[in-house]
Amino acid sequence: MNNSLSYSHLVDRIKDAGVRPSNVRVHILKYLEEHSHPTAEQIYTALRETMPTLSLASVYNTATALAEAGLIRVLGMNGAGVHYDCNTHQHAHFQCELCGKIFDMDMPGIDCPGLEGFNVKKMDLRFWGVCPHCDALAQAATGLYFGESEEDEKQ
Amino acid sequence: MNNSLSYSHLVDRIKDAGVRPSNVRVHILKYLEEHSHPTAEQIYTALRETMPTLSLASVYNTATALAEAGLIRVLGMNGAGVHYDCNTHQHAHFQCELCGKIFDMDMPGIDCPGLEGFNVKKMDLRFWGVCPHCDALAQAATGLYFGESEEDEKQ
DNA sequence: CATCTCCTTGGAATGATTATAAATACATTA
DNA sequence: TAATGTATTTATAATCATTCCAAGGAGATG
Numbered sequence: 001m002n003n004s005l006s007y008s009h010l011v012d013r014i015k016d017a018g019v020r021p022s023n024v025r026v027h028i029l030k031y032l033e034e035h036s037h038p039t040a041e042q043i044y045t046a047l048r049e050t051m052p053t054l055s056l057a058s059v060y061n062t063a064t065a066l067a068e069a070g071l072i073r074v075l076g077m078n079g080a081g082v083h084y085d086c087n088t089h090q091h092a093h094f095q096c097e098l099c100g101k102i103f104d105m106d107m108p109g110i111d112c113p114g115l116e117g118f119n120v121k122k123m124d125l126r127f128w129g130v131c132p133h134c135d136a137l138a139q140a141a142t143g144l145y146f147g148e149s150e151e152d153e154k155q
Numbered sequence: 156m157n158n159s160l161s162y163s164h165l166v167d168r169i170k171d172a173g174v175r176p177s178n179v180r181v182h183i184l185k186y187l188e189e190h191s192h193p194t195a196e197q198i199y200t201a202l203r204e205t206m207p208t209l210s211l212a213s214v215y216n217t218a219t220a221l222a223e224a225g226l227i228r229v230l231g232m233n234g235a236g237v238h239y240d241c242n243t244h245q246h247a248h249f250q251c252e253l254c255g256k257i258f259d260m261d262m263p264g265i266d267c268p269g270l271e272g273f274n275v276k277k278m279d280l281r282f283w284g285v286c287p288h289c290d291a292l293a294q295a296a297t298g299l300y301f302g303e304s305e306e307d308e309k310q
Numbered sequence: 311c312a313t314c315t316c317c318t319t320g321g322a323a324t325g326a327t328t329a330t331a332a333a334t335a336c337a338t339t340a
Numbered sequence: 341t342a343a344t345g346t347a348t349t350t351a352t353a354a355t356c357a358t359t360c361c362a363a364g365g366a367g368a369t370g
Contacts, residue, residue, distance in 0.1 A: 022317060022366090040357080055319045060358065062318090076233045081357060094273055108267045110280070114260045117287040118249055124281045125265070132272040175336085177348060195326085210350045215327065217349095236326060 017069040027051065028062050032072055032086040037093075037102040039081045077102060077126065090123070096131035098138070103131065172224040182206065183217050187227055187241040192248075192257040194236045232257060232281065245278075251286035253293070258286065 010029055014021040027050075031043055038046075044059045063084050066072045075083040077095050083102060092105040107125060130138060165184050169176040182205075186198055193201070199214045218239050221227045230238040232250050238257060247260040262280060285293065 020316075020367095024318070053319070055321095056357095057320075057359080058318055064359095076231065078231045092267060094270065094275070097276070103273075105267055105269045108265055110263055110265065112247060112260055112263045112280075112282070115249065115282065117290075118258075118282070119285040119290050120249070120282050121252070121284040122282065124279075124283075125267075126279045127267070127270065127273070127275050127277065128279075129276040130274040135272075135274050175347075177335085179349070208350070210352095212328080212351075213349055219328095 014066075014069075014071065017071050019065060019069045019071070024051070024054065024058050024062050025066065028059065029066060029071060029086065032084055037075060037083040037085050039083055041081065043084070075102070092125035092127065094127040094129065094131070096134055097128055098130055098134040101131060169221075169224075169226065172226050174220060174224045174226070179206070179209065179213055179217050180221065183214065184221060184226060184241065187221075187239055192230060192238040192240050194238055196236065198239070230257070247280035247282065249282040249284065249286070251289055252283055253285055253289040256286060 007026065007030070010026050010033070011021040014025055014029060019025065027047055028043060031047060032038065035042075035046070040056065040059045040063060043063070044054065044056045047054050047059075063072065063074070067074050067084070070088060071086070073085045073088050075085045075093065077083060077093065079095075079100070085104075087104055090107045092107050094103040094105055095101070096103075105125075105127070107123075110123070110125070162181065162185070165181050165188070166176040169180055169184060174180065182202055183198060186202060187193065190197075190201070195211065195214045195218060198218070199209065199211045202214075203209050218227065218229070222229050222239070225243060226241070228240045228243050230240045230248065232238060232248065234250075234255070240259075242259055245262045247262050249258040249260055250256070251258075260280075260282070262278075265278070265280070
């Protein structure tokens with residue numbers, strides 16, 4: 001069991017970042033720790049079940065506040081809507097064009113010629129394509145791999 | 156004088172891409188060749204002067220068509236609105252947080268560990284920060300560089 | 311308990327983009 | 341050149357994510 005997901009630990013993390021640990025904030029951060037790269041809408045829909053008065057505006061407000069405090073990161077993958085990411089370390093992203101899933105990748109060292117003289121403060125590296133799971137399914141569907149049993153769907 | 160900007164050359168390029176060289180298409184591509192990373196709104200405003208009936212919808216439709224034909228590229232820098240880029244070669248971008256200008260950068264070689272098994276089809280590398288010109292202005296404004304004359308504004 | 315501030319809410323407003331339907335231009339054939 | 345069919349463009353309405361705003365609520369402080 002990962003202690004970083006416990007309620008009191010989350011409260012501490014939020015406090016340490018200089019933000020008041022309100023209910024909504026803790027729950028949204030908790031949700032982000034437990035779910036990969038959700039959108040505001042997804043957070044809203046999921047948390048509404050246990051917090052019936054939660055508003056979408058609060059999700060946006062809160063996510064923005066958490067991002068400004070450096071607790072989470074805002075991720076635009078160019079689909080409709082923005083995703084939130086509790087992994088604030090420098091890292092890259094891959095999005096599968098078939099299942100839509102977003103994967104974290106280690107950030108490779110980047111030595112960009114021509115960037116001398118530019119004061120770089122933020123960097124973003126993103127990939128799109130087909131993830132291994134969907135790739136296997138796609139290849140099976142082409143009929144190239146007769147006799148292969150379908151892989152089990154796993155979230 | 157760069158021949159690639161001539162009207163008939165543009166017509167040929169559009170034809171070669173399998174798209175009919177309509178007036179709107181040629182003018183929008185021409186505008187993109189001559190201006191760096193404009194938004195749909197900017198294209199619309201600029202071209203309206205010589206094409207008074209041009210509609211914003213046409214700019215979006217046309218840009219999308221040109222992008223699908225591989226003649227231009229759509230660039231989301233996460234500000235409001237999308238930018239269009241006539242440079243279709245693989246390259247990175249830097250956006251200045253002060254002047255908003257977008258600069259093309261050579262794409263460095265990227266060796267991303269963890270990407271094995273992923274079928275990568277598209278990659279995007281973006282930087283934000285302060286460009287050399289604004290950096291100089293900002294440093295002058297802090298008063299650290301007494302006696303420095305302001306640099307001339309150049310687009 | 312009184313007060314102050316910050317948080318949350320619901321709904322309206324905004325802004326970029328897309329959809330739709332009518333009008334126009336273009337290309338082809340007669 | 342006129343007729344016809346198709347592709348393009350236009351104007352406007354619709355959509356969707358996000359932000360704004362005003363009012364109510366919760367918690368801390370005195």
